[in-house]
Amino acid sequence: MSVQETIFTSELAARFDKLVTIYPLRRSALVPMLLYAQDEKGYLSDEVITEIAQRIGITELDTRNVISYYSLLRTQPAGRYHVQVCTNISCMLRGANEIFDHCKKTLGIGNKQTTPDGMFSLEEVECIGACSWGPAAQVNYDYYENLTPEELDKVLEKCRASVVQEGKGSQA
């Protein structure tokens, strides 16, 4: 099913056009498409769901069913930096709860909330596969391991700084 007016960038639209053709079943492209769309748009808005359902040829309900199954797919906007703190057993034994509490305190938000400036959002997640280096957290797609509250502050500071940097860069 081709789409007349896409809401995605032309590169992503082209990628989607190809993606639906490479699987034996069209709907196998659903999860990768949702992930790419989420990376580009920040979250899976109603418009994103409509277009992806249309591209694959399934109902919007079906698309929502899949989205609601996976916790890493979201239908609400997250912060620019999505901080995901693992609190599963290995990390927990190494102090993940303190890391998570520290996050809450420094960012001033709770689990699954976003800072008012839209910079950070926080989420307590299940195992992210970094058990050997716990406690660990994932900020967007980057891993930070063997965390202490001080280390974490540095990470958050780095995020803020890079945004400022970007802002300057775009002004120049």
Add this chain to the structure above:
Amino acid sequence: MADVTFTVDGKQITAPTGTLLIDACRKVGIEIPAFCYYPGLSLQAACRMCLVRIEKIPKLQTACTTPVAEGMIVATETDEIKQARKAMLELVLGNHPLDCPVCDAGGECELQDMTFKYGAAESFHTEMKQHREEQQWSPVVYFDRPRCILCYRCVRVCGEGMDVWALGVQNRGVTSIIAPNKEDHLECEECGACIDICPVGALTSGAYRYKTRPWEMNHVATICTHCGDGCKTTLGLRSVDDGVEIIRGDNRDKSGINGDFLCIKGRYSFDFANHKDRLTKPLVRRPDGNLAPATWEEALDYAGKRLAEVRDTRGGASIGVIGSNRTTNEENYLLQKFARKVLGTNNIDHHRTADYTSFARALAGHQDRAASLRDAGTAPAILLIGNDPTQQHPMLAWNLRTNVRLNRARLYVANHAEIKLLRQARASLAIPQDGYAGLIGYLAGDDSALAGTESSAAFREVIRKEENLLILFGSEYRGRDIDALVNFGLGLPNAKFACLSDYNNSRGAADMGLMPDLLPGYQPVASPAQFADEYGNLPQTGGLDLIAMFDAASRGELGALYVVGSNPVSRYNIAPGALKDTFLVVQDMFLTETAVLADVVLPAANLYEKTGTVTNTYGDLQLVKKAADKAGVRSDFELIVRLADRMGANPKELVSYGIGMRADLGQSRGVQSGESDRHAVWLAANHLEPKLSPFDPFAILDEIQRLVPDYQVDRLALLAGNDERTVPPLVHIDNASSKTRSDGVLPAQDTLFTSGTLGRYSSILDEVMESRETKSAGAAATTSLDVST
């Protein structure tokens, strides 16, 4: 397929290869419980209730996904299995409310039954149950979330069965819920299959919820009064002050032609019977020009006297009769007999929605070429031309979808519109709206008949290669086009045909001779043969058809008009003034556009309130059983007999009752006390049961079966509630006269949510239409808002 032999609970069972273990066991009476498994739907293996022990397999296996194998040794009821099932029930009951005493499903709940059987009443869960408020998803569907046990039957029947895909499962694990397609409501065909199939009370119906308990109803299986498919519906009944009220319709026992399928009309739209505008007193037009209530005596006397007057002074030809396509065969037969024998007129017609006459003529002399509704579920290939079964023949559409899904039937569709069944079609052809006649010419090999393309050539190619093709055609085909179509089909090996019409007994109305030129069984009026012997003097020239009757009325040439269960004034846009010089008698449930013009209005019973037979559009004859009752109304059958009596006719000549047999009830006490029952069965099977009343429709059924060869079906099977095939007539309808004959077909254009005049009095259909309008209006408003911002 080869059979395999295996052992279940020490019992040797043989079943075809590929049979699922659960089906094989159920077939021989070994019950394996299951919530999620449902025959005909995809496998889910979600509920784990069907766990069985199969030797040499370390873990318990789900019988619903295990195909039987040679030498398999299975145990289905050991302590281990009981324990496993009990544990599953405990989990299911973990968040299930214990509101059985108020739940609609209480008493017919599969979870309740299982809990009784396996005794998982005490729970070891310490977690609080999570309550959620009930949600209304549509006028028909309510969802009670905590009751849901996540068997996914509803999701599958809606998607696979109905091809609507309006229900889904959201979230994961213990937070999984069933969700409707439009966030907080459903946009669907409102068939109610999800409610019917729900093993618990999670999905409940707006029509039935909280009204009664299952064991407080009586149940009568009868035939739905709406479309031409003639589904069997089991009505749940309750006594009320003014009779017996219908509170539920379903077909859970899967008896009958439709299995457990019903559409919104069959399942919910019986509510017209309790409409506040229902007539329960005869009305007579007073000298002041107003219709006012009258006694039955007064109304019948007056109507009979005036009809007799018109007949005696102006002749039978100045009287018209319009019959119904929702009354029983017996009533239709009786009405035409009354018209021809008592009124002495051939001016009799009904609202025709398909040209059965031409179909009968085309098929005359060909055996086994008329298809049953059942054939649509089994035929290897189907050609559907015209019509939109999803809207007009929901059961047919269900059969076609099921046949394509389960048997890989090849469905070919040719239509001018984008009908929904195109989704199941193996090949399709879009033709112009006026291209139906051309299509047949094209299929038969005339390239000039249709603007052909490569795809249409391919379409023709595959059709012409089909053996055992089932050809279904809509009212787009009439007259000569039907001949051409049937001729083309007869050229294909074993092709069968079905002609689709719009109402419950449209076929019966035509079969029973509610036609100005044809007697029952399509016997021309000019050569009445056996009817002349039976009726005596008959008018032998063709009468006026429906349109001609109103033309004659507006010329002042129609002295009287008798309308039974029909609303021609609205249907044919008749100017009300046309009937000002005509004495009009109307029998109906409501004061319709036709009834308001009448001089006498007789309140009639509907199809759910009478006994008889109806013939669906495929020619399947089924028994209608009296289910409901309403004080103040009478069946059309009784009214016709009473009217004839008031006109001075001998009722015994109209309905042969009280002759031939005396009521022999056998021995009613002692060791032979069952004899009376057995005797009654024997009498019924031999058409000999005593007919003691002039209002006994079976006296007329005897006569129909005697005079109309097509209706000679097995009486006992019919009485048992089976659908019996009528065969197309063997009489040859005169071709010369039929050339000038007008088919008079006016398609009803009903949708899933309309049903002619009757549908307007169904509040559930109204509600559904209204909710769809407001929702689409709401959607339109949001869209326009988006544009402006």
